[in-house]
Amino acid sequence: MTALVLPACISVLAIGVDYGHLTLERREMQVAADLTAIAVASDMAHAEAAALSHIENNRLNLLLKTPQGLKTPSGVVVPEAAIAGTTGRVTLEKGRYVANAALDADQRFQPGVAPSDAVRVTVEQPGTLFFASMFTTPPLMSAVGTAAMTKTAAFSIGSRLASLEGGLLNAILGKMLGTTLDLKAVDYRALATADLDLFQLTRGLASDLNLTAVTYDEILATDITVPQLLTAILRHGGLPSSTTTLVSKIRQSLPASGKRLSLARLIDLGNKGHLRIDAPAGLGVKVGVLDLLQSSAALANGAELVKVDTKLDLPGLGSVDLALAIGEPPVGTPLHRVGEPGQAVRTAQVRVALAIKIDGLADLLGIKISLPLYIEVAHAEAKLAGIQCHGGKPSNATVTIDTVPGVAEVSIGQVDAAALKNFGSSPRVTKAKLVESGLLTVEGLASVDVGSAQVRKLTFTPGDIAVGTTKNVSSSGLLTSLTQSLLANLEAEIRLPLLSLMTDKVVQAALAKTLGAVTPSIDALLERILAVAGVRIGEADVRVTQVDCANPVLVQ
Known part of the structure; x- marks a missing residue:
């Protein structure tokens, strides 16, 4: 019975370890999205520079998506082939935030509306699997943070x-x-x-x-x-x-x-x-x-x-x-x-x-x-x-x-x-x-x-x-x-x-x-x-x- 049950217990334990680690990574991504949004909202006129500076100061394994391509914290544009599989991407959306409780939460941020007083930051990064990687690919996880400055x-x-x-x-x-x-x-x-x-x-x-x-x-x-x-x-x-x-x-x-x-x-x-x-x-x-x-x-x-x-x-x-x-x-x-x-x-x-x-x-x-x-x-x-x-x-x-x-x-x-x-x-x-x-x-x-x-x-x-x-x-x-x-x-x-x-x-x-x-x-x-x-x-x-x-x- 031990021989039969032990593999099942090990599998459940492996799934628990992988799920727990993915949950921890998801929380860390959310923190990164929220703090990046606050950093960018404090300097909307220089949004890209504020995001790159935040990534570099906190040593985050992230690259910024820009119209020119993916940028490293130092501002260098790198080709997609040179990026490691575990590196995440950050996307910025500037717009206006309407603090109206009558609107649904997903309708209060209006992307692209000028003058901008808010930013929505999306962080996407592959998760890490220890045991499940033997039979599946790591999932792509994301987190969204929105910050606004009242001026x-x-x-x-x-x-x-x-x-x-x-x-x-x-x-x-x-x-x-x-x-x-x-x-x-x-x-x-x-x-x-x-x-x-x-x-x-x-x-x-x-x-x-x-x-x-x-x-x-x-x-x-x-x-x-x-x-x-x-x-x-x-x-x-x-x-x-x-x-x-x-x-x-x-x-x-x-x-x-x-x-x-x-x-x-x-x-x-x-x-x-x-x-x-x-x-x-x-x-x-x-x-x-x-x-x-x-x-x-x-x-x-x-x-x-x-x-x-x-x-x-x-x-x-x-x-x-x-x-x-x-x-x-x-x-x-x-x-x-x-x-x-x-x-x-x-x-x-x-x-x-x-x-x-x-x-x-x-x-x-x-x-x-x-x-x-x-x-x-x-x-x-x-x-x-x-x-x-x-x-x-x-x-x-x-x-x-x-x-x-x-x-x-x-x-x-x-x-x-x-x-x-x-x-x-x-x-x-x-x-x-x-x-x-x-x-x-x-x-x-x-x-x-x-x-x-x-x-x-x-x-x-x-x-x-x-x-x-x-x-x-x-x-x-x-x-x-x-x-x-x-x-x-x-x-x-x-x-x-x-x-x-x-x-x-x-x-x-x-x-x-x-x-x-x-x-x-x-x-x-x-x-x-x-x-x-x-x-x-x-x-x-x-x-x-x-x-x-x-x-x-x-x-x-």
Whole structure:
């Protein structure tokens, strides 16, 4: 019986030894795949070099598969015939990792998607058999490791309000806030250059509203009034005394109550927003006081038209009747964001109807001209294209932003004021009377598209990010030629009395001369109005204030 049973026992023991050793090798391969993935994820820009360096430093019996062939740890490409049968192969796949529990584990890694923030490493190596090799070949085993690096940046888009004079800004911003403002240009520049930390401000809002055990996102989603926001800025903004005085002056001029708004429409804190307010954010998000005030006022104003009658100190221009409509920020693309590559921020869509009175020249018998303009500006967009964390340190990070400036349609003509605030459809522009008197009548209609949807790339160096540098993308010369382009496309209908000594050609020349003389003033007026609304034709201002480079981790 012993003689019969002993061979079976030896066979079972041999199989157990082989299986146990294969299991140990499989674990070692998995460790190699996981650690190689972490090493590569920490330096995605030099993926092959990082993998080869890891293989060499850990003396692994592996070669890297590349488009040129199999590479040794020293970077030498070797032919397949010169490789030992026990040597393993490593394959790298770069892509993006989507941390979404609703997706199956095998769908969260998206190979080949740029910009890459994750890598999948596959290790294949023949197993070792001691006894079973007498009647079978060693199996080819494999292990897969996936690692991702979470890289986020705080970035925003807006307009340079500091370049404006105070009069027009007082009128428009005051209307949106429901008050009368009397600030000078130097005051607005002080507000524009003062920054707030959004995390600090949000925690302060929670304290003012007696909210506890809440997350940053829950606070931003809470409806507040503009006076409550300004009170939080005064208490928790950490602003210099001169800026605090200006904010306090605005706060005191506002009515006690007002329309409510949710800052979540303007600000997205990304993965940091899920944190409770008693947890450190580990990131600073900066926003200008004036930017936040202007965008909050526009959001609180809602679909209401901002109507302003004013006289500006611009050569040749008389009174200006203004109707301004600002659309709500697009859902999912706020003005300020903590985001990962691929996410974007956008300005709001803006519509402006102007009725400008222009002093007539002697060539036009001194008759005043009424010039109705309609401007519709699409949103500008800034998309986070990539973050390079050199050495894995956020202080050495470089950020690239793909920016598309806002394009516009500008027309000479009349529009229905009620249609301005309906952003679901475009208002119809009709022919308008430019000149109407007993001597002559001129009607006109013109339209021109301004700007380009071409993507412009902005690069922010560590120095730019440290000081919060604002970078501008613009299509040069757009505003300078805007009114000239309109006049060149003007379809004018001239009606003269029967006894008039003038001809159509004389009137056309006089009209062109009169409007041409005030072209710079009209362009300057359009630039000022749109900047108050947070947009510029063919331009976009972008800045990056912070970068977070988390250590790479294994993911499923």
